[in-house]
Each structure stands twice: as C-alpha cells, then as structure tokens.
Amino acid sequence: MANLKERIDAVRKEFDEAARRAADAKSLEELRTAYLGRKRGHVTLLFEDLKSVPAEEKREAGRLVNELKQSVTVRLDAIEGQLSSVPPAVSAAGTDLTLPGRKRYVGRPHPLTLFEEEIERIFLGMGFSIEEGPEIETDYYNFEALNFPPHHPARDKWDTLFIKGDLLLRTHTSPVQVRVMERSKPPIRIICPGRVFRRETPDPTHLPMFMQVEGLVIDEGVTFAHLKGTLEYFLRALFGEKIKVRFRPSFFPFTEPSAEVDIECLVCSGKDPACRVCGGTGWKEILGSGMVDPQVLKNVNIDPEKYSGWAFGLGIDRTAMFAYGIPEMRYFYENDLRFLRQFGTK
Numbered sequence: 001m002a003n004l005k006e007r008i009d010a011v012r013k014e015f016d017e018a019a020r021r022a023a024d025a026k027s028l029e030e031l032r033t034a035y036l037g038r039k040r041g042h043v044t045l046l047f048e049d050l051k052s053v054p055a056e057e058k059r060e061a062g063r064l065v066n067e068l069k070q071s072v073t074v075r076l077d078a079i080e081g082q083l084s085s086v087p088p089a090v091s092a093a094g095t096d097l098t099l100p101g102r103k104r105y106v107g108r109p110h111p112l113t114l115f116e117e118e119i120e121r122i123f124l125g126m127g128f129s130i131e132e133g134p135e136i137e138t139d140y141y142n143f144e145a146l147n148f149p150p151h152h153p154a155r156d157k158w159d160t161l162f163i164k165g166d167l168l169l170r171t172h173t174s175p176v177q178v179r180v181m182e183r184s185k186p187p188i189r190i191i192c193p194g195r196v197f198r199r200e201t202p203d204p205t206h207l208p209m210f211m212q213v214e215g216l217v218i219d220e221g222v223t224f225a226h227l228k229g230t231l232e233y234f235l236r237a238l239f240g241e242k243i244k245v246r247f248r249p250s251f252f253p254f255t256e257p258s259a260e261v262d263i264e265c266l267v268c269s270g271k272d273p274a275c276r277v278c279g280g281t282g283w284k285e286i287l288g289s290g291m292v293d294p295q296v297l298k299n300v301n302i303d304p305e306k307y308s309g310w311a312f313g314l315g316i317d318r319t320a321m322f323a324y325g326i327p328e329m330r331y332f333y334e335n336d337l338r339f340l341r342q343f344g345t346k
C-alpha cells in the first residue's frame with residue numbers, strides 16, 4: 001500500500017508538470033492519452049495495481065486512485081476550455097490571426113452587359129440571330145452603302161472620328177447590317193449590338209464611345225405593321241406590359257418612311273412639367289426605325305421589287321440610364337465598384 005501511495009504521488013507530480021507545458025490542442029491530446037489512455041495510461045495502470053493490494057487496504061487505495069483520476073480529468077478539461085476560448089494572437093507560422101481578413105468579391109457582369117443580354121434575350125425569343133462586325137470601318141460600309149453619298153448633309157449628324165483616308169471608327173452598327181445583307185439571302189432577321197464612336201464632348205448624356213443595338217428584317221411581304229408590332233412587343237417586354245408607346249415621323253437617309261419611337265416617361269408619367277428626363281412632355285425618345293430604303297437594298301443586290309424590310313437602332317447606354325434611373329452616362333465607364341455592385345445581384 002505504501003508503495004502504491006508513493007506511485008500515486010509521483011504520477012500526480014509528473015502530471016502537474018506536464019500539464020503546465022500543454023500549450024495547444026495537440027499536446028493536450030497527447031497528455032490525455034499518456035495519463036488516461038485505456039491500455040497504457042499512467043492512471044489506468046494504477047487501477048491495475050489495485051488488484052495486488054491486500055483486501056483490507058483496497059478500499060482506501062481505490063479512493064486515492066479514483067481521486068487522482070478525477071483531478072487529472074478536471075485539469076485536462078480546464079486546459080481544453082482555455083485553449084478553445086482564447087485563440088493565440090500569433091500562430092506557430094508567425095501569422096497574426098487577429099488582423100482583419102481581406103474580403104474577396106465575386107465578379108459579376110457589367111450593367112451594360114446585363115442590359116444588352118436582356119435585349120438579346122427578347123429578340124432571340126422572336127427568332128432573331130445576333131451578328132457582330134468590325135469597329136474600324138470604311139466610309140463605304142458606314143455611309144455610302146446606307147445612302148449617304150459623299151457631301152450629303154445628313155453626314156453632319158454623325159460626327160465621325162476618321163482614322164486615315166477611307167478608314168473611320170463606325171458611328172453606328174449599321175455597317176454590320178450591310179455586311180450581312182451582302183453575304184446572305186433573305187429572309188434576314190438579325191440584331192447587331194456593339195460599340196460605336198462619335199466625336200462628342202463628354203457630358204451627362206453624351207460620350208465619344210457608347211453601345212448600340214440595331215435590328216434588321218428583310219423578307220417578302222414585310223410591312224410597317226411588322227415593324228410596329230415587333231417594336232411594341234419588344235418595348236413591352238423590356239419596360240412592362242402597361243408602358244405607353246408612340247411612333248413619330250422622322251428622317252433617316254437609309255429608311256423610308258422613318259419613325260422615332262417614344263415611350264411614356266418612367267420618371268414623371270407626364271405629370272411633372274419641370275421633369276428633367278422628358279422636359280415635361282411625358283414622352284422619352286427610345287429608338288429610331290423605318291422601312292429599309294429600296295436604294296439600300298439595291299446597293300447590296302437585293303431586289304426591292306421582291307423584298308422589303310425594316311430596321312431600328314437604339315442606344316443601350318441611354319436606354320439603360322432611363323430604365324435604371326441613372327443620371328450620368330459616365331458612371332458606366334468609371335469602374336467605380338460602389339456603382340457597379342448595385343447591378344446583377346438578382
């Protein structure tokens with residue numbers, strides 16, 4: 001019995017020292033196994049020794065060993081509690097875990113891309129396909145083929161950035177229409193979205209570079225009724241079933257007759273005479289359209305006696321500004337994440 005008592009004291013002393021050194025979860029676990037392990041734990045082995053203690057001393061010896069086991073367990077649990085409640089400020093690798101983390105943001109599409117995709121989705125649903133073309137064009141594709149002969153006064157409306165000689169930055173995506181008409185036979189049903197360039201001084205509603213989407217339909221028996229029906233359907237799909245739409249006579253060199261299309265002002269619904277968006281008229285111009293001029297069809301070897309067609313063009317930036325209530329076109333190109341993050345979360 002005296003022998004066993006000494007051994008209990010020795011184990012307790014060793015444990016106390018080892019417990020002081022346990023500084024992390026791993027050493028704590030090793031300590032637990034060393035003392036309470038099922039087969040070779042120091043405390044567990046003391047229970048084995050109880051078998052050889054004389055019967056009259058067994059009770060007292062059992063009490064002492066149990067007491068030791070109890071205090072070892074309590075101490076181990078206390079250390080465990082301490083380790084989990086206070087994370088070390090500096091990890092073993094020297095990393096300061098108390099520093100705030102770096103937040104990583106998941107990218108998302110640009111608002112103009114989202115708006116363009118929405119427009120594309122509506123036209124794809126009506127059987128249109130999407131066409132693209134070069135941003136650097138020749139005078140022929142940008143103007144002449146579209147019925148703007150050299151020195152035609154209508155060219156003044158398209159302030160053009162010329163590069164060299166015959167080359168220019170396209171002022172609209174109409175050259176894509178010409179290229180498609182040249183290489184394919186009717187029926188044609190396309191939209192052409194893309195960047196266009198004009199010599200503009202930047203202000204809240206003008207930029208030297210912006211986005212446009214144009215559409216073209218050529219087939220036998222195509223009339224102004226098709227133009228009207230398709231554009232009305234498109235604008236209702238984009239702005240809601242109840243939106244009011246009106247067509248106004250206009251002029252473009254490449255269409256005859258031509259019409260500009262207005263929708264009711266989303267900001268004031270015509271109720272505010274001082275509205276900055278519609279100027280108090282209650283209407284906002286959204287796009288230009290018209291029946292393709294027979295001369296344009298002749299230029300690309302399509303017989304205007306057999307085929308007719310209609311076209312439209314719309315500024316993606318300006319329409320997106322109107323749809324989202326954005327006061328400055330420049331916001332789209334400043335890459336300010338506070339602005340960009342407001343879009344594309346749906």
Ligand SMILES: [Zn+2]
Binds near residue numbers: 268275276280283
């Ligand atoms: Zn208004």
